[in-house]
Amino acid sequence: MEALFFWVFAIGMLLAGASVILNRNPVASALSLVVTMCFMAALFALLNAFFLAAIQILVYAGAVMVLFLFIIMLLDVKAEAKTRMRWISLVLGLVLAIFFSYELSLVLRDGVPMGAVPLAKLPPPPSDIATIGRLLFTKYLLPFEVVGVLLLVATIGVVLLSKRDNKPEAK
Amino acid sequence: MEITLNHYLAVSGLLFTLGLMGVILRRDLLVIYMSLEMMLNAANLTLVAFSRFNQHLDGQIMVFFTITVAAAEVAVGLALIVALYRVRQTTKVGDLTTLKF
Known part of the structure; x- marks a missing residue:
């Protein structure tokens, strides 16, 4: 049963991901990305990471x-006009993707030790919100605070960036 | 067939490759940005899979931080794109050639 769910979610996620980069219309790309994220969340749930x-x-x-x-x-x-693909980027992108996939298959074939143990046989980690929260506020307290500051900085930066200049521009 | 760690790593690698292809092939800044998000998500899947494999929560905490940083990054990046659009009236990378050598 878990295997069936995995295949459905994984294949759905990859198809939606392909549709993100194949769609010419940016709105369709964005909606495909939403579907990708939802399938990813489903995979997280399969891995016992409900939070x-x-x-x-x-x-x-x-x-x-x-x-x-x-x-x-x-x-x-x-939507992007139907222009000729730049050959160089198409070829380079395909070569890079094939090379990366080949490398990945090599690594997975004999790289990760114990990687072939079925995950269902391992006991699940204690992943309730209480445990995660306790970790966040004890072991990871400093990173947690730093991320808070980062969000503040990002907020200020966005406001500054999207503010219109009131000064008259000297041209 | 039982699902192993390798299955998750393979799916994550394929999703990362898709994102990489998107960054290289597409010419709209917004779509390039979405592909970047996909690559970040692929890395997140790897971390969660390893967290499940090692029965350790640290990977999940790291994904939590990654999601936070990604949200901040998206906000700043989209603000930059809007600021760029205001000056140049375009989001196509082909039209932004000021730094071209």
Whole structure:
């Protein structure tokens, strides 16, 4: 049963990911990315990371993708015109992708020791929110605070960047 | 067939490759940005899979931080794209050639 769920989620995620880069219309790309994120959250849940699955849906599929769609609508981005693909980038991209996949298959074939143990046979880690919260506020307290400062800096930066200049421009 | 760690690593690697292809092939800044998000997500999947494999929560905490940083990064990056659009009226990378050698 778990295997069936894995294959459905994984193949769905890869198909949605391919549709992100194949769609000419940016809105369709963004919606495909939402589907990718949802399947990713499902995979997280399969891996017993329920808290992260919820965060993934809330932050990525909710906040980040709404921001993307909002900007696409705001800028009125048109679908990419059907132009000739640049041969050099197409060839280089394909070569890079094939090389990377080949390397990955080599690593997976004989690289990771114990990688062939079925995950269902391992006892699941204690991944309830209480344990994660305790870790966040004890062992990872400093990174947690730093991330808070980072979010503050990002907020100020966004406000500064998107503010219109009131000064008259000297041209 | 039982699902092992290798299955998750393979899926994550394929998703990363898709994101890489998107960054190289697409010419719209917004779509390039979405592909970047996909690559970040692929890395997250690897971390969670290893967390499950090692029965250790540190990987999940790291993914939590990654998601936070990614959200901040998206906000700043989209603000930059909007600022760029205001000056140049375009989001196509082909039209931004000021730094071209």
